[in-house]
Amino acid sequence: MNAPNVSGWRPAMGEGGGEGAPIVTTSGDRGLSLEEPLIFELGRAGTCGVDLDEVDTPVVPGLARFLRAAPPALPGLTEPETVRHYTRLSRQNYAIDLGPFPLGSCTMKHNPRLNEKVARLPGFADIHPLQPQHTVRGAIGVIAELAHWLVTLTGMSAVAMTPKAGAHGELCGLLCIRAALEARGDARQVVLVPESAHGTNPATAAFAGYRVENIPATAEGRVDLAALTARLGPDVAAVMITNPNTCGLFERDMKAISDAVHSAGGLVYCDGANFNAIVGKVRPGDLGIDAMHINLHKTFSTPHGGGGPGSGPVVLSAALAPFAPLPFALRGPDGIIRLVEEEDAPVHHPQSFGRMAAFHGQMGMFTRALAYILSHGADGLRQVAEDAVLNANYVLRSLEDLLDAPFAGAGPCMHEALFSDSGFAEGFSTLDLAKGLIDEGFHPMTVYFPLVVHGAMLIEPTETESKAGLDRFIGSMRSLAERARAGDPGLKSAPHLVPRRRLDETQAARKPVLVWPEA
Numbered sequence: 001m002n003a004p005n006v007s008g009w010r011p012a013m014g015e016g017g018g019e020g021a022p023i024v025t026t027s028g029d030r031g032l033s034l035e036e037p038l039i040f041e042l043g044r045a046g047t048c049g050v051d052l053d054e055v056d057t058p059v060v061p062g063l064a065r066f067l068r069a070a071p072p073a074l075p076g077l078t079e080p081e082t083v084r085h086y087t088r089l090s091r092q093n094y095a096i097d098l099g100p101f102p103l104g105s106c107t108m109k110h111n112p113r114l115n116e117k118v119a120r121l122p123g124f125a126d127i128h129p130l131q132p133q134h135t136v137r138g139a140i141g142v143i144a145e146l147a148h149w150l151v152t153l154t155g156m157s158a159v160a161m162t163p164k165a166g167a168h169g170e171l172c173g174l175l176c177i178r179a180a181l182e183a184r185g186d187a188r189q190v191v192l193v194p195e196s197a198h199g200t201n202p203a204t205a206a207f208a209g210y211r212v213e214n215i216p217a218t219a220e221g222r223v224d225l226a227a228l229t230a231r232l233g234p235d236v237a238a239v240m241i242t243n244p245n246t247c248g249l250f251e252r253d254m255k256a257i258s259d260a261v262h263s264a265g266g267l268v269y270c271d272g273a274n275f276n277a278i279v280g281k282v283r284p285g286d287l288g289i290d291a292m293h294i295n296l297h298k299t300f301s302t303p304h305g306g307g308g309p310g311s312g313p314v315v316l317s318a319a320l321a322p323f324a325p326l327p328f329a330l331r332g333p334d335g336i337i338r339l340v341e342e343e344d345a346p347v348h349h350p351q352s353f354g355r356m357a358a359f360h361g362q363m364g365m366f367t368r369a370l371a372y373i374l375s376h377g378a379d380g381l382r383q384v385a386e387d388a389v390l391n392a393n394y395v396l397r398s399l400e401d402l403l404d405a406p407f408a409g410a411g412p413c414m415h416e417a418l419f420s421d422s423g424f425a426e427g428f429s430t431l432d433l434a435k436g437l438i439d440e441g442f443h444p445m446t447v448y449f450p451l452v453v454h455g456a457m458l459i460e461p462t463e464t465e466s467k468a469g470l471d472r473f474i475g476s477m478r479s480l481a482e483r484a485r486a487g488d489p490g491l492k493s494a495p496h497l498v499p500r501r502r503l504d505e506t507q508a509a510r511k512p513v514l515v516w517p518e519a
Contacts, residue, residue, distance in 0.1 A: 035499055036088045040516045043075020049082055092499060094443045100465050100473060104416040104446040104458025105198065105246055107276045107298035114375060115301050115368040124367050129359040133338055139363060144329040144337045146370040150294060150313055155285030158321035160314045161328065162356040166273050169293025169312030170204040172325060172356050176291055176316060177238050177267045178208065179323035179353040188237035194223045195452050196245035198271045205240060217452060220410035221247035225256060232264035242271040244278065244414035246450040247407055248392065258288025275299045277388055277415030280381035290317040300369035311365035322351040327360055387463035388415045391470060395461055398474045402481040406453055421455030425487030430455040433480045435502055438495040440476040
């Protein structure tokens with residue numbers, strides 16, 4: 001079957017029905033698409049890019065058995081070879097400066113360079129966590145200023161700044177809830193988690209020692225309020241809810257949910273990973289939420305992904321504020337802001353459940369987030385949410401005629417558009433479309449999540465994508481949807497235009513090769 005020519009798509013030569021034979025080069029490179037071997041394949045034993053003096057290593061008594069019998073099997077390269085290797089690899093990277101990251105439930109937006117510049121200022125970038133407090137008063141002041149604005153934006157009473165990322169923040173919130181329940185002698189052991197919540201929520205509740213029970217979703221993708229209310233009782237410690245939820249929808253019954261949980265003696269945890277959709281528009285505290293983490297690396301422009309540091313401060317209601325972890329910033333009678341540590345806790349914070357981390361937080365994340373908040377202002381932050389929601393709805397309505405949108409009838413979506421693979425030709429799936437998107441030059445969207453939708457495709461364009469950029473992405477998605485519906489065999493074997501073709505990802509995950517075999 002020939003692939004359909006739609007939306008400007010053309011098959012590559014020798015692939016998907018095009019004319020001629022596949023292009024083969026002696027080098028393996030295809031123009032500027034460079035084929036790069038592993039560094040072990042490039043290296044040679046005995047080669048080194050620098051001259052190192054011989055060192056007479058003294059043998060320390062008791063440690064002789066740990067001395068190497070032979071040099072380590074590391075690849076040897078000259079300096080130019082090393083630089084070229086990593087530069088060539090870097091050309092294969094996809095980055096936010098090249099195009100959109102349409103990952104649903106994982107906001108990946110442009111990071112203003114101003115924030116990067118602020119984070120690199122002396123006094124922020126070069127401080128040490130063990131410096132005396134009197135030498136880092138400016139940095140502590142920044143932490144306190146950011147804490148003030150996070151509390152203001154969420155309508156809460158306090159904030160714990162130490163959690164390092166979302167799941168760490170979830171754990172912090174649950175430990176605050178456990179401490180509050182224990183303080184009143186209430187030994188509740190169940191946490192309710194709706195189907196529309198993020199996947200880390202039940203894992204965190206189990207890690208905190210709670211028994212997790214599922215709450216179903218309605219046909220329109222929101223929490224079933226009747227089912228939730230019916231399950232509440234004296235054994236329910238908390239409900240962990242994601243709002244906006246993982247289906248990209250705002251939980252319209254959020255206040256009713258909170259009221260019901262509180263009436264039953266429980267507390268409400270909200271996953272704030274999707275705060276980017278409502279920042280400046282909705283204050284979670286007004287919805288009865290007791291604890292919510294905020295991913296600074298999603299909402300407030302901190303670099304996200306690649307294994308770098310994250311930051312997940314947790315805002316707390318008045319009911320949980322007394323149990324927040326140490327340390328935290330406090331302005332004293334002399335006007336100086338200090339960190340309250342364990343030695344100060346008996347006076348200033350006697351009910352704290354303890355510490356979440358050795359030190360106070362991620363200074364680079366704090367400076368970037370504060371720069372983002374101050375440079376946008378109240379009106380700018382509102383526009384962030386409005387534009388993010390506008391872009392997601394533009395994607396949803398531009399694709400719903402070709403891609404099944406299971407909750408399109410539930411009203412406008414929030415920050416992300418959700419589709420399924422329903423309607424694809426037999427044997428074709430979400431994975432095939434995602435792999436085809438790589439050939440189109442885009443990073444694939446989130447696939448197969450949330451689990452409540454078969455073959456899910458979750459797309460979050462964020463507020464920083466232009467209409468022209470979205471139209472280009474939508475054009476590629478429409479082309480790929482047509483090919484999947486028509487059963488184009490070229491799509492089944494995509495990607496074709498990358499250094500590596502389709503991999504067996506299941507085997508790669510189950511049987512990773514982590515060690516280079518020595519000859």
